[in-house]
Amino acid sequence: MQLLFLAKTFVRQLRLKQYAWKWGSSLLIGSILATAWSLRSPGIALNRLTIRIGPIAQTIEVEDLEAFARTGEVPPRLRLYRTVLTPQVRQVLQNQLSLNPDISDRIIDDILQSANGEMLLNTLSTIAPDLSVDQLRAAIRLAAMSTDGLSVLGILRALPQENLEVDASAAIALISQLNLSRLESHALGSVLDYELVDEEIDPLPSTFDPAAPGPATVEQWELRLRDRDRDRIVPVDIYWSEQSTGPLVVLSHGFGADRRFLAYVAKHLASHGLTVVAIEHPGSNVAALSATELDPRASREPSRILPATEFIDRPKDVSFVLDELARLNRHSFALRGKLNTDQVTLIGHSLGGYTGLALAGAPLDIRALQRACSDLVPVGLSPADWLQCAAVDLPRYSGDLSDDRIQQVVAMNPIIGDLFGRQGLAQVTVPTLILTSTNDGVTPTIKQQIRPFSQLAGPKYLVAVIGGTHLSVGDPDNINPALQQIPFMPELQGEETQNVRQFLQGLLLSFVKQQTAEADLYAPFLSAAYAQSMSTPNLPIRFSTELPNSLTNWLRLTGSSSSETRSPTRLLASLMHLEVIQVNNRLGRLQHHVFAYLRLSYPPLIVLNWPLEQLHQS
Template sequence: MAEFMQFSISRLKGLLCGLGVVCCWTMAIPASLAAEKITIQLGPFQQTVEISDLEDFARSGKLPQDLQVFSSFLTPQVRGLLNQKFQVNPDGGDKFIDELAKTPQGKQLISSLGGIIPGSTSQSLKDTLSLTLRRVNGLSVLGFLRSYPGENITVDATKAVSFSLDFNPANLQSQAFGALLERELIAKSDVVLPKNINPAFAGNQAVQFVSLTLRDSRRNRTIPVDIYAGSAPTQKQTQQQIKQPLVVISHGFGANRQFLRYLALHLASHGITVAAIEHPGSNAIAVNHAANNSDLAKLLPANEFIDRPQDVSFLLDELTKLNSQPGQLQGKLNSENVTIIGHSLGGYTALALVGGKLDLGALRKFCSNSLGIGEAPGDWLQCAATGLKDGNFDLRDKRVRSAIALNPLIGNLFGKNGLSQINTPVLMLAGTDDALTPALKHQFTPFTQLRGSNSKYLLTAIGGTHLSISDPMYQVSEVTKIAKEKRGAETKNLREMLCGLSLAFIKKQTNEAKIYQPFLSSTYAQSISTTELPLRLVSDLPSNLKKWAEYAAK
């Protein structure tokens, strides 16, 4: 009986996980359909759908008029999920549910389902499950919703997505690989860290702040930019500052230019000028607007994969002009020697600017043939780029001479070889508990494409999530708050590491390279590592781990 219950729970997890996934991607159809109608809530977004329309789709595969807006998400896999049944003898349905509710896994499932359906109780959920089993001789998504009491059922999409992400296969693989990394990548180097310098400490320069709004009339884009610049106290430091690289920070999908504010302040305090750009087509304002207006097709426009790198190139053109004009920024904007720092979709932006080549053929193949209902949000978001017209996109800007890609959204965007053409230094960050861009698919495997062991680095946060490196004061948008995150105090050491490592990485491009080289080591990473959030830094994956990553990512 115990083995049967364990098998049954596994099957139920798959069904309920799929139920949560459906809700997530249609924003108005998954996780829990109800008596007559289902209302999906996702932050400020809310929409109601007739269950009969979903039943028509499940039966015929044709989309009723009211579901046309969700055509991109109602795939054959979703239809199969809606028709899937978990078979149990109807005469023993009540006993099965009672036994299920006594197991730890069953309690977890019912508790998760209770969070997805506001106002429900464990008893009402068990009663609904029992009724569903008796009515349709099998538990299905549609059957459950039809059996739930009331004419309308409300679903909390955020919790539904969070539940489905917990069981995302790629996420679970990344977590397992992270545990392996923690064991295998213990530092064996004899690097001695200097005692008279700590790159994670703030510098001695006061930080000046300037906010600009730039207008690119050719592309009809208004681009806000925040400039952080150090105020050098001595003439010698002023001359050094002129020679420092300029840093551009590119935020992720649904975020804004304040996402990495602490990092910008840190670098500026060391005399490195930082320009934090905001991309108008994929920032928090644009994403919230698309969600509130049910405009799912415009949630991430295909051309944003081209516009984002071009935003940065346009910014550099404008800063070149500003650098020669009298004012507090004169001489501080070295736009000919740039390090780009990007998070998530900004990580893609960074890699494209240093020579990563889009591979639309590989991406379309994945999105057409391999994109399953249980895939992570990053896998779905990348598929927005399939709407681009074929072409040889050259997004590289030779002024950008190094890149820091933090939890980058990569997946299949560059295919199997698109990153191999990069010949500039790259630092990449992966979090093993990142449910939005799972590390195996989006960081570990793509990292193996990069060449030059002396110019590439992979920092892994064992247990880190997608937003672990965000500014503690940054307010996450409701639309993008869909997974469990480790932020704030519990990831303080990771932010400290990012400050120190980023500074050392940037300084490697200057005449101070020898001073900061020891901090580009596994020894430094482990000096900041904690039991709760272990950190590992490598310049290449060992061959056994590389093969493991390639196999697990298939």
């Protein structure tokens, strides 16, 4: 009976995966079909698109695609493609990414001039064999200058082609691997959702809510601290009150953000009597992206979006700021005694998560990173993979970046990957909390958070936001709206993630307070009970201090390197393993319900001491 149920359930799961693969393939094929419409412009007389699968070729008339894009109705001559011409495909025609003209050239140059960029262009040229790499490179640069924004359609519109032939076999092979990676993340989210639920939780204190604003009136100071040794100005915001005492909290933002990204967290913690310092890293904030164009003294040589030295400078920014604050703590009349730089909790997001872990003792492993980055392939590549590989130009020994003043670390959606190799995180012994969002398209949960979490040696906590995205933890008032509308990397809007931010206010306060005499008061909120109490059906939140055994075994069987190139076969094996875990979970839940029913309905069985497990087997 169990085997039959397992087989039926697995077949049902495969059907769901086939549906998801069909949806993803439809999106890709629809994008291919949309290219013909995009190429129709006054200077290019494209009339048809040829889709080839082996010896079979099918011609698509541009005017039919135009009609579909305009009305949403499938013309008679496109009835063959009715199943793939979905509303999602039509939306592809409208997807655009507006880039600041001051930074678009640097973004495009950085991607195209990298080895990974060349691999990506070569991959695209295999899908459209009539296009050369040089044509694709020129088209991308030209499309980036468009006032309508950068899009796949814009790139194709810029191609000097009258006819376009697409190898659908190559395209479908690529999208199948991409879909397997996404399905793997989705399956992992389902496993975390189920296995991290605590069904026997203690009730929370009803008279105390750590997510509620504190009683203190918050002051905010802005400072610009100059590090003369590095010729670097580090802006900081200090949040404090007259009642400020206890540990110091330092906030470190992610790549392309600023010190206001977690402003709501800073204000909340300060209202409860903590001093919070939000640091802005000048080499990886928003302003740094346009520095070359705005500064006529800057080098004319092509530069990377993220300089390799930023992986060194970011931790040094924090240590420098702590040195300056220690002096301020001694000499400032208003802040004297309020800046406890010897007891610091660092809260970092994305690249800020890397910053905190480096300060907590994880050494950079440039040799391991170079190996990983040399093996990367463009299929399934995430922005985190691009960013971490910027560090390969660093010397193999980059010095000790640790700082003993960092007593706790919170790494939310961190970029970790292969930056610390396989052993580096084992040197982090301070209490560490890692937050992962299962729909994160920038720092995917498996590579960047789940596997690294398993490598930590000290006290650790895992928070999983099921369905959350990369920016779900950010302050909605301080997030560029354009970042929430990037095609193929969907972000949730501010109102959709309100419960996550409210939960974080209470969780982070409780985490910091573990360094104080009030630790026992706040301990109940550093728990699965609190996470589940703040969950919603759309965004469940899970909390644990360890991975379940099923996921530990899954990590062991699917490889130890986060950026290890995985074939579709290995991806499929990983996905099937996660599916089996889900099926076993459902069987366990069913068995639990059956036993509960038997205990209530047939108490004589219990009196006769008839083992229920034997009854189940019979």
